[in-house]
Amino acid sequence: xDLASQLALLAVEPMAAQLGNFAADRIGLVIGAVAGSLxxxxxxxxxxxxxxGLSPTLFIYTxxxxxxxxxxxxxxxxxxxxxxxxxxxxxxxxxxxxxxSGEADAVICANIQVISTPLAALLQQPEAAVAHALLLERxxxxxxxxxxxxxxxxxxxxxxxxxx
Amino acid sequence: xxxxTPAAYAALAGWGLICATGKTAATLHAALQANRSxxxxxxxxxxxxxxxNIVGAAPREESDDPAWELAATALQEAVGGVARLLRxxxxxxxxxxxxxxxxxxxxxxxxxxxxxxxxxxxxHLRAEALAADLAAEFGARGPVQNIxxxxxxxxxxxxxxAKLIQRGTADAVLVVGVDHLSAxxxxxxxxxKAIDPRGCRPFDRHRCGLSPGxxxxxxxxxxPDLAPxxxxxxxxxGASNDANHMTGPARDGAGLAQAIRLALTRAQLAPAQVDxxxxxGTGTAYNDAMESAALRSIFGTEVPAMGGLKGMFGHTLGAAxxxxxxxxxxxxxxxxxxxxxxxxxxxxxxxxRLMKQPRPAPGLKHxxxxxxxxxxxxGALLLEQTGKVxxxxxxxxxTRCGRPASAF
Numbered sequence: 001x002d003l004a005s006q007l008a009l010l011a012v013e014p015m016a017a018q019l020g021n022f023a024a025d026r027i028g029l030v031i032g033a034v035a036g037s038l039x040x041x042x043x044x045x046x047x048x049x050x051x052x053g054l055s056p057t058l059f060i061y062t063x064x065x066x067x068x069x070x071x072x073x074x075x076x077x078x079x080x081x082x083x084x085x086x087x088x089x090x091x092x093x094x095x096x097x098x099x100x101s102g103e104a105d106a107v108i109c110a111n112i113q114v115i116s117t118p119l120a121a122l123l124q125q126p127e128a129a130v131a132h133a134l135l136l137e138r139x140x141x142x143x144x145x146x147x148x149x150x151x152x153x154x155x156x157x158x159x160x161x162x163x164x
Numbered sequence: 165x166x167x168x169t170p171a172a173y174a175a176l177a178g179w180g181l182i183c184a185t186g187k188t189a190a191t192l193h194a195a196l197q198a199n200r201s202x203x204x205x206x207x208x209x210x211x212x213x214x215x216x217n218i219v220g221a222a223p224r225e226e227s228d229d230p231a232w233e234l235a236a237t238a239l240q241e242a243v244g245g246v247a248r249l250l251r252x253x254x255x256x257x258x259x260x261x262x263x264x265x266x267x268x269x270x271x272x273x274x275x276x277x278x279x280x281x282x283x284x285x286x287x288h289l290r291a292e293a294l295a296a297d298l299a300a301e302f303g304a305r306g307p308v309q310n311i312x313x314x315x316x317x318x319x320x321x322x323x324x325x326a327k328l329i330q331r332g333t334a335d336a337v338l339v340v341g342v343d344h345l346s347a348x349x350x351x352x353x354x355x356x357k358a359i360d361p362r363g364c365r366p367f368d369r370h371r372c373g374l375s376p377g378x379x380x381x382x383x384x385x386x387x388p389d390l391a392p393x394x395x396x397x398x399x400x401x402g403a404s405n406d407a408n409h410m411t412g413p414a415r416d417g418a419g420l421a422q423a424i425r426l427a428l429t430r431a432q433l434a435p436a437q438v439d440x441x442x443x444x445g446t447g448t449a450y451n452d453a454m455e456s457a458a459l460r461s462i463f464g465t466e467v468p469a470m471g472g473l474k475g476m477f478g479h480t481l482g483a484a485x486x487x488x489x490x491x492x493x494x495x496x497x498x499x500x501x502x503x504x505x506x507x508x509x510x511x512x513x514x515x516x517r518l519m520k521q522p523r524p525a526p527g528l529k530h531x532x533x534x535x536x537x538x539x540x541x542x543g544a545l546l547l548e549q550t551g552k553v554x555x556x557x558x559x560x561x562x563t564r565c566g567r568p569a570s571a572f
Contacts (some may be wrong), residue, residue, distance in 0.1 A: 025404065027421060036291060041272055047350055048213065049276075059352035060410050060538060062267055069539020078419060080403035081541055082320065083312045085267075086292025089360065090232040090309065093189045097327065122275055123286075 002040040002061035004033065004114045005070040007131035012071055015096055015135045019075050019106070028073055028104035029081040030095045033064035034113035035128070036085040042119045067112060079104050087113075092134075099138045107136045173398045174326040175391030176383055176547075177249060177336070179490045180241025183379035184220035184235055184477040188241055192477075192487075193494050199503035199522050201475050203363045203375050213347065215354035216361040220377025220478025221345055229285035230344035231268035231294055233378030234483075239302050239340050242382035250336060250384070258332035259306035262295035263321035263341040264482040265314060269348045269477040275281070298340060306334045314537030315444070316403070317341065318381070318485020319545050323401045325385040341486030345378040355358045356411065364447030364479070366472040367456075367518055369500070369509040374446040377478020381442045381487035394551025399530070400433065402426025406540030412450055413536055417458025420534065420542040424462050433530060438468050438546075440501055440525070441532045442492050445472020446479055451536060456514045466534040467515035468532075469525075475506030483533045487543065492531045496549040 001009075005060040008031070019027060044058040060066060072081065082094055082101055095107040110133035120127045181188070185195040186200035195202060202220060229231050243250060268288035274281040288294040291310040299308045307328055307340065311321040318341040323538040325337035343349070353359050353376060360373035388397060404426070406419035430433060440496070443455050453474075459467045473491055480487055495502055503522040510518050533545040 022233050024407070028406070033312070036267070036289075038272070038289065040430055041266075041269065041348070042276075044352070045272060048347070048351065054351050054355050056352070056355035059355055062348075062352065063314050063538055065314045065537070065541065066410065066539055068405065069410050070539065072407040072540060073410070076407045076424065078407050081313065081405055081539075082324075084292075085290065085310050085312050088292065090307075094324075097331065098255075101327075122272075123289075140383075146168070 001070065003129060004037065004040065004112050005061060005067050007114065007129060008067045008071060008110055008112050009074055011110060011131040011133040015108065016075065018045040018135060022106045025078045026075050026105040027077045027079045028098045029068050029077060030091050030107055030109045031067050031083045032091045032111040033067065033083060033085050034087050034111060035115050037062050037064045039114045039116035039119045042116065042122055055150065057101045071108065095136050097137060104116040105138045109136060166509060173388065174329045174385040175388045175395040175397045176493050177386040177391055177395060178242050178246035178384040179493065180238045180245065181379060181381040181487060181490060182222045182224065182237045183480060183487055184222055184377055187237065189490065194490060195476055196491055196494060197305050197522060199505050199507040202477055203265065209350050213351050213354065215357065215359040218363045218375060219345055219350065220375060220480065222378050228270060228274055228281050229268055229288055231264065231269050231288050233344050234378065235298055235340050235342040235343055236301065238380035238382040239298065239338060242384050243302055243338065246384050253335045255303050255305040257306050257335040258304040259325065259328050259337040260299040260302070260308050261303040261321045261325045261337055262291060262298060262310040263317040263486060264291050264294065264310065265312055265317060265343055266349060266509060267291040268295050269346050270344060271476060273347055276571035294366045302338060304338055309522055314539055314541055315481055315484055316535045316537040316541045316543040317482040318489065319533065319535045319543035320403065322383065322398065322485065322489060322545060329385060335387045337383055338382060339486060340380065340382040341459050341483035342380045343378060343481040343483050345376060350376045358448060360418050360447055364475055364508060365506045366447040366504055367452050367474055367510055367514055368474050368507050369511045371447045371449060371452060373448055375474065375478040377480040379477060379480035379483035379487045381483045381490055383486055383490060396496045397550050398545065399548040400427040400431025400546035402430065402544045404542045406542065408540050411538055412538065413454040415454060417454045417461060419459045419540060420455065420458035420536060423542040423544040424458065424532065427532065431546045433546065434461050436466065438530050438532050439528050440495065441468055441470035441534065442468055442488055443472045444535045445474055447474060448483045452511065455534065459515055467517060469501050469517045469519050470515055471502055471504035471519040473502060473505065475504060485543065489533050492533050492547055496528055496531055496547060498524050499524065499528050508544065
């Protein structure tokens with residue numbers, strides 16, 4: 001499993017008990033992959049020039065939406081999923097829309113950013129390993145913040161706040 | 165369900181594309197009528213890194229930014245076809261939704277190898293940058309989104325576009341799907357042994373994998389009351405997750421069946437009202453079997469006429485949902501059922517109304533489009549021909565939609 005999926009699982013894990021309050025097909029997943037899957041892309045593609053060769057396991061994680069797959073498998077969530085790339089994806093808007101339209105009773109809204117050391121060097125950007133997740137309920141009291149497992153809450157939460 | 169009635173969903177006002185069949189929508193239309201496969205040998209994908217060199221390559225020049233080239237080519241045709249209509253829409257009310265799984269992954273290959281790579285090509289490694297630049301180029305100053313939901317991305321992008329219109333955020337939305345053939349992607353599917361070395365054969369008894377393809381495909385979605393009479397419309401959709409396996413679909417097709425049920429409910433349709441199903445049909449053993457199982461669980465023994473088109477242009481990943489929806493819209497517009505290119509012998513036990521060859525279908529009104537993807541994602545989209553169609557009951561049995569004169 002790549003680092004982005006691992007971070008997403010850690011950020012969402014504290015919600016596990018609450019998720020049990022909802023039917024599996026009534027929980028949605030709205031995911032923002034700030035840097036897409038580029039770190040995993042770089043790791044996968046580096047294999048073509050090495051003795052070990054390309055890794056089929058890594059290739060699976062060269063889709064940003066693999067985070068949805070891992071979260072849905074871990075928590076047995078069968079509702080709709082939405083994955084966007086970039087720092088400005090309208091995650092909260094889309095989460096709220098799923099609730100308002102009645103497509104979901106609860107939505108896990110998560111933002112993940114991974115820029116590995118090799119990718120940082122390749123793209124000349126700072127390294128990052130961040131995940132932040134919120135659970136939104138259709139009839140709940142409002143946004144619930146979950147940050148027990150955040151690696152750098154400030155940056156991502158600021159991104160989310162800016163969109164509220 | 166708290167949503168508006170189907171009449172409130174979006175209309176497909178125009179489209180454009182570039183894929184293995186050629187550089188315009190007319191080439192796809194001709195290939196559909198002829199049931200012609202455009203899969204061909206591309207020498208650059210030779211062994212040992214690749215399982216095959218039979219792919220669905222689009223007619224494009226070599227470039228460091230093929231994602232841009234493909235997407236812009238498709239958008240140019242789509243926008244050009246409805247230019248007069250779009251001129252009446254303020255730029256701030258025109259949105260854009262990009263569907264892609266790998267954006268301009270060509271840039272990563274070039275940067276890694278120390279080959280020349282322009283700043284814009286490098287920039288388009290990021291889907292959000294590609295979406296923003298396409299929006300700027302085509303004058304969409306309304307909401308801009310990018311969707312990366314594996315091979316369901318295209319259908320999800322169309323749904324997002326329809327939702328932006330339904331919510332009143334936009335009057336028109338340019339939905340563009342793009343993914344290009346790359347050593348990165350073809351090698352990846354090769355490592356998974358997921359490619360049919362002979363070229364894919366969806367729903368065939370001897371199918372053994374997919375064929376990689378590339379495309380840019382664009383649809384102009386319009387607020388229904390602004391669309392000309394008779395325009396094909398989105399009447400329903402559904403999405404789900406298998407919660408089962410990262411690369412293999414749930415064998416029983418329960419996840420896909422859930423998405424189909426949601427789409428039918430939203431469109432207020434009974435299963436028997438669906439005239440044609442355009443399946444995901446990758447040609448892998450598990451996908452096609454799973455789709456058949458899902459369809460049986462919804463339609464029982466009365467699965468409507470169905471088929472798949474990846475034997476024509478390959479699996480175009482993030483573009484697949486948009487490209488294949490264009491094919492469905494063409495079928496609804498011109499009242500025909502597409503065939504299933506490269507299908508030779510249908511798998512035993514698969515739905516019997518599997519279309520091997522295209523044929524006229526007067527009365528065609530409701531089409532169900534399906535896609536599935538890695539991670540267990542499923543999508544279902546219902547399209548409706550809202551113009552006058554010949555009433556099916558008055559047609560001769562042999563030509564009535566959903567009742568093939570012969571099985572293939």
